[in-house]
Amino acid sequence: MLWLLALLPAATGALLLASGVQRRGTLALIAGLGLAATLALVPVAVVAGWTGRLQWSGTLALQAALTPLSALVAALVPAVALPVLVYAAYRERATGLVRLLGLLLLFCGAMELLVIADDLLTLLIGWEVVGACSWALIAHHWREAENPRSARYAFVMTRFGDTGLFLAAMSAYAGSGSFAYADLARLDAPHLAVVAFGVVLSAASKSGQIPFSPWLFRAMAGPVSVSALLHAATMVAAGAYLLARLQPWLAPVSGFGFAVMAIGSATALAGGVVALLQSDVKKVLAASTSAHFGLMFVAVGAGFPGVAVLHLVAHGFFKALLFLCAGVAIDQSGGHALSAMRLGRTLPAVAVMAAIGAASLAGLPPLGGAWTKDAIVAATAGAGLGWSGALIVAGGLSAAYAVRWVWLAFGLGQASPPDKQVSLPTPTQAMAAAASLGWLAAASVLLSALWLPAVREHLASTLSTTLPPESSALMGAAVGAVALGAFTGRWLAVSKPTLGQGERIAAVADWWGLPALIDLTVVAPMAALARASAWADDTVIDAMPRAVKRAGQWLAHASARIDDTALDAMPGTARSASQWLAARLAKEDGRVVDRGVGLTTAFVGWLGRATSGIGELVADGVASGPAQLVSLGGQDAQRLQTGLSHHAFTALLLGTLALGAVLFAIRL
Amino acid sequence: MNDLVSGIDIAFWALAAIAVLSGWRVFSTDSMVRASFLLLLSFMAVAGIMLLLAAPYIGVATIFMMAVEMMVMAVFMVMFMMNPAGLNPMSMVHQQPLAIGAGVVAFIGLSAAVLTSPLPDQPVAADHRAIHALGIEMLGDSMLIFESAGVALLSAMIGSVILSSRSGRFGPADPGSRPPGLCEGGLPAGSVPDENKNHGMGHGMQHDTPNAAPQDTHGAHGAQGS
Amino acid sequence: MTLQALLIVASALIGLGLYGVLSQQSFVMLMMGFELILNGVLLMTMAFWSFGSAGAPKGQLLAILVMAVMALEMAIGFALVTAVYRQRQADTTEALDTLKH
Numbered sequence: 001m002l003w004l005l006a007l008l009p010a011a012t013g014a015l016l017l018a019s020g021v022q023r024r025g026t027l028a029l030i031a032g033l034g035l036a037a038t039l040a041l042v043p044v045a046v047v048a049g050w051t052g053r054l055q056w057s058g059t060l061a062l063q064a065a066l067t068p069l070s071a072l073v074a075a076l077v078p079a080v081a082l083p084v085l086v087y088a089a090y091r092e093r094a095t096g097l098v099r100l101l102g103l104l105l106l107f108c109g110a111m112e113l114l115v116i117a118d119d120l121l122t123l124l125i126g127w128e129v130v131g132a133c134s135w136a137l138i139a140h141h142w143r144e145a146e147n148p149r150s151a152r153y154a155f156v157m158t159r160f161g162d163t164g165l166f167l168a169a170m171s172a173y174a175g176s177g178s179f180a181y182a183d184l185a186r187l188d189a190p191h192l193a194v195v196a197f198g199v200v201l202s203a204a205s206k207s208g209q210i211p212f213s214p215w216l217f218r219a220m221a222g223p224v225s226v227s228a229l230l231h232a233a234t235m236v237a238a239g240a241y242l243l244a245r246l247q248p249w250l251a252p253v254s255g256f257g258f259a260v261m262a263i264g265s266a267t268a269l270a271g272g273v274v275a276l277l278q279s280d281v282k283k284v285l286a287a288s289t290s291a292h293f294g295l296m297f298v299a300v301g302a303g304f305p306g307v308a309v310l311h312l313v314a315h316g317f318f319k320a321l322l323f324l325c326a327g328v329a330i331d332q333s334g335g336h337a338l339s340a341m342r343l344g345r346t347l348p349a350v351a352v353m354a355a356i357g358a359a360s361l362a363g364l365p366p367l368g369g370a371w372t373k374d375a376i377v378a379a380t381a382g383a384g385l386g387w388s389g390a391l392i393v394a395g396g397l398s399a400a401y402a403v404r405w406v407w408l409a410f411g412l413g414q415a416s417p418p419d420k421q422v423s424l425p426t427p428t429q430a431m432a433a434a435a436s437l438g439w440l441a442a443a444s445v446l447l448s449a450l451w452l453p454a455v456r457e458h459l460a461s462t463l464s465t466t467l468p469p470e471s472s473a474l475m476g477a478a479v480g481a482v483a484l485g486a487f488t489g490r491w492l493a494v495s496k497p498t499l500g501q502g503e504r505i506a507a508v509a510d511w512w513g514l515p516a517l518i519d520l521t522v523v524a525p526m527a528a529l530a531r532a533s534a535w536a537d538d539t540v541i542d543a544m545p546r547a548v549k550r551a552g553q554w555l556a557h558a559s560a561r562i563d564d565t566a567l568d569a570m571p572g573t574a575r576s577a578s579q580w581l582a583a584r585l586a587k588e589d590g591r592v593v594d595r596g597v598g599l600t601t602a603f604v605g606w607l608g609r610a611t612s613g614i615g616e617l618v619a620d621g622v623a624s625g626p627a628q629l630v631s632l633g634g635q636d637a638q639r640l641q642t643g644l645s646h647h648a649f650t651a652l653l654l655g656t657l658a659l660g661a662v663l664f665a666i667r668l
Numbered sequence: 669m670n671d672l673v674s675g676i677d678i679a680f681w682a683l684a685a686i687a688v689l690s691g692w693r694v695f696s697t698d699s700m701v702r703a704s705f706l707l708l709l710s711f712m713a714v715a716g717i718m719l720l721l722a723a724p725y726i727g728v729a730t731i732f733m734m735a736v737e738m739m740v741m742a743v744f745m746v747m748f749m750m751n752p753a754g755l756n757p758m759s760m761v762h763q764q765p766l767a768i769g770a771g772v773v774a775f776i777g778l779s780a781a782v783l784t785s786p787l788p789d790q791p792v793a794a795d796h797r798a799i800h801a802l803g804i805e806m807l808g809d810s811m812l813i814f815e816s817a818g819v820a821l822l823s824a825m826i827g828s829v830i831l832s833s834r835s836g837r838f839g840p841a842d843p844g845s846r847p848p849g850l851c852e853g854g855l856p857a858g859s860v861p862d863e864n865k866n867h868g869m870g871h872g873m874q875h876d877t878p879n880a881a882p883q884d885t886h887g888a889h890g891a892q893g894s
Numbered sequence: 895m896t897l898q899a900l901l902i903v904a905s906a907l908i909g910l911g912l913y914g915v916l917s918q919q920s921f922v923m924l925m926m927g928f929e930l931i932l933n934g935v936l937l938m939t940m941a942f943w944s945f946g947s948a949g950a951p952k953g954q955l956l957a958i959l960v961m962a963v964m965a966l967e968m969a970i971g972f973a974l975v976t977a978v979y980r981q982r983q984a985d986t987t988e989a990l991d992t993l994k995h
Binding site: 700704711720721723740762763764768772787814817824 | 895897898899900901902903904905906907908909910911912913914915916917918919920921922923925926927929930933936937940941942943944945946947948949951952954955957958959961962964965966968969970972973974975976977979980985986987988
Binding site for chain 3: 638639641642643644645646649650653
């Protein structure tokens with residue numbers, strides 16, 4: 001049943017894609033309803049104690065379960081997605097809008113799956129789908145050549161990090177024969193260490209921590225709503241969430257806490273500086289996202305996953321708000337440059353809401369974001385003052401760039417005329433944007449309740465986490481740093497509006513040259529390797545198919561030649577031979593055959609005549625021959641009749657002698 | 669007969685030789701008359717043998733008969749033959765080789781038959797009264813045969829007279845009869861050149877005017893000459 | 895004087911007579927040939943009567959009959975000769991060829 005949390009948004013997205021609806025209002029309605037339903041299901045699932053179990057095969061089973069913390073995050077996802085989708089439905093470009101919304105909803109489903117996962121296999125499924133959706137969404141406006149490149153960059157970098165998760169899953173399976181989180185406790189130290197550091201690697205890459213931060217900058221090529229949902233509130237949150245979820249089992253691993261804290265604090269400081277120096281309205285927020293997730297990492301490393309999750313929730317709301325305000329600003333100004341904005345007078349309502357978001361980002365009390373940040377600082381108290389000091393500095397930086405950003409973007413000043421033609425939003429669109437922003441701003445404001453101890457304790461008990469003990473000194477230092485930062489930021493915004501546009505500072509602003517470093521160390525060798533492999537494939541490996549192809553071609557040519565010369569010659573020669581033969585035969589027919597026919601005719605005629613003659617002779621002879629013979633015999637016999645008596649006597653004597661001889665013979 | 673050569677045997681062989689020789693001489697002589705006389709001699713020899721065979725009657729009868737018969741034959745010989753005396757030797761034979769061959773074959777054949785066949789051996793008794801027996805037989809048991817023979821003789825006599833009568837059945841029979849010529853197709857001997865006078869009969873028979881009378885008085889069919 | 899000797903003598907006479915019949919042109923000579931044949935036959939008859947029948951009277955009768963046949967044949971024969979001579983002046987067998995086809 002728990003799978004519903006993941007299936008519902010995905011189904012809504014599929015429905016959206018299949019429905020063929022084009023009207024923004026309908027789209028917003030459908031998406032909103034789906035997400036609202038999902039959001040409503042979360043407390044139901046918690047109360048009813050839903051779990052999910054899918055027997056994949058004989059040995060593998062997919063499990064889903066909700067811990068209090070994961071339930072909170074599971075509720076965060078649709079809560080943030082709803083206004084973002086409404087904004088997207090109304091404010092994004094019409095081309096490919098349905099695809100955008102469908103993919104966003106699919107992403108929500110995958111994110112939910114990731115959140116409700118109770119074993120590494122289900123987590124991996126959700127993790128991968130989320131990464132794929134990120135790639136598709138960053139390259140949403142794919143007709144602009146840079147967007148697919150950026151999407152590929154982001155996807156490859158996060159994918160690289162995913163190897164850590166695969167290693168962790170394999171190690172967990174090898175160690176305990178199961179992927180379930182609960183079975184992580186059965187792992188022995190080596191396996192657990194592999195699991196732990198694999199998880200750290202993938203979390204760091206997913207959350208845009210050092211050294212994986214540049215991909216978040218490249219991800220800013222996507223639409224504003226994508227940036228707001230994925231790269232601010234939810235996807236990048238998956239890293240921090242995973243760490244928070246698995247922290248109870250991974251904490252025993254030596255070096256786990258230190259590594260996480262180190263990564264987190266480094267990112268927080270570096271990201272803060274980068275954000276301070278950035279001049280792109282979205283990139284400031286991207287750097288800020290990395291910095292804040294660094295803070296969450298520190299909290300997890302310090303052993304307080306609950307604090308990290310709380311900050312994750314607060315951050316989600318105000319960062320999404322800020323991104324949507326940035327979107328409005330971009331739409332208004334026609335570009336991304338902060339220096340060209342100052343839309344306070346043009347967009348007063350938006351400016352107010354942006355101010356709320358920025359204050360939350362800066363950590364200005366009494367907003368909720370402030371408390372969570374201070375809680376993180378307090379969490380590091382047990383780990384060491386060095387960590388606390390770093391975090392305090394990071395908090396100050398955060399305040400600085402937040403104020404600077406809002407002052408530059410929505411400050412009261414003279415807005416530069418837009419560089420290109422901008423289409424001002426329709427009243428409906430403005431209203432939709434206002435609604436979304438309003439919702440998020442309201443949520444951010446509501447989170448100020450965290451300052452109340454009662455709420456805090458209730459929350460702690462419900463979430464079954466421990467909150468760090470408060471430290472007034474640290475809090476005072478943090479607040480002081482925040483105030484200092486805020487003033488610095490305002491000063492920077494007013495005095496040095498073009499900060500970050502110089503060449504060297506621009507390099508720093510681009511993540512301290514990390515992209516260049518990555519290009520040098522990773523991208524270039526990989527590209528070279530790819531080229532070499534391609535060359536090897538083309539020349540060496542393809543040599544055989546090419547040779548086969550050449551042989552085949554040669555054979556084909558040879559056969560064609562043979563066919564043309566010999567075989568076709570055969571019909572040709574046969575034809576010419578038959579023609580010659582026919583001519584000769586015709587000639588010979590005239591000579592030989594006709595003469596033969598003539599001869600035959602003559603012969604047959606002669607034969608006929610001869611046979612007729614012979615026939616006549618024979619026929620007549622047969623008839624008349626005996627008659628003639630008889631007459632001849634009779635004539636000869638007549639000669640005996642001479643009439644002379646002595647002849648008669650002789651005849652008598654001969655007859656008597658014959659008779660006597662017969663009698664004599666008989667007597668004998 | 670006993671094996672010793674008796675007088676009968678000598679007589680027999682002598683008579684046998686005479687018979688055969690005279691028989692042969694009959695045809696090898698030129699004279700017709702002598703031929704008939706030689707034939708007579710042959711018959712006489714045979715008759716003598718018959719006497720030796722204890723058949724006196726038959727022997728004597730043969731002599732009587734043959735003597736007269738041969739005389740008649742001589743007469744006819746003189747009548748018809750152009751050279752009855754044989755004064756001009758001429759050979760009047762035809763198909764002689766065949767005849768000789770036939771004669772020899774007949775003699776040999778008969779002799780072979782005689783010699784190879786089992787002959788009866790019932791000799792007549794020496795004192796057999798042959799004539800008496802013959803008389804008794806002829807006028808007793810075989811009277812019919814004897815009488816038939818007599819009748820046959822009578823008919824022969826009648827027939828011969830008729831056959832040789834001058835007045836034939838279809839007219840005078842003697843227009844063509846005249847003596848043979850002295851040479852082939854010539855005039856007969858003693859004939860006068862005037863044929864009218866001696867027409868037909870030159871031997872003493874008188875006729876009336878031969879030209880008209882024979883044709884008128886002797887029938888219309890007698891005009892056909894030879 | 896055995897029977898065979900008599901018979902052989904008779905056969906000789908018959909042979910001679912046959913020769914005469916076949917070879918003589920003249921009628922009269924032809925008749926003499928016949929006479930010789932019958933002479934031989936007469937001798938044979940008497941030889942058989944003398945040696946074969948123990949003097950049976952029929953033997954002599956047969957001899958008489960043979961003599962009668964001789965007379966008959968002679969009479970008729972000469973009568974015919976006379977008639978033929980009177981008709982055609984024929985006294986040899988060659989002269990008579992009216993029966994020739």
